[in-house]
Amino acid sequence: MQLDPKLLDIIVCPACHASLFAQGEELVCSGCGYAYPVRDDIPVLLVDEARKPA
Structure with a gap:
């Protein structure tokens, strides 16, 4: 997986915003x-589409 580190800095979880x-x-x-x-x-x-935690 090749995601830009800057992208990871700005996106958040749509469910809880963490x-x-x-x-x-x-x-x-x-x-x-x-x-x-x-x-x-x-x-x-x-x-x-998310996998829920166990």
Whole structure:
């Protein structure tokens, strides 16, 4: 996954507005724990597409 570090500085979780961090092929929320997929280097920040925390 090749995301610009500046992008990670400005995008937030759409569910709780906490910061996101890259983990594998996902962006994981530091607040609620939702994991958003990254497809073709494009973050898919849709709550319906997110993997819920265990």
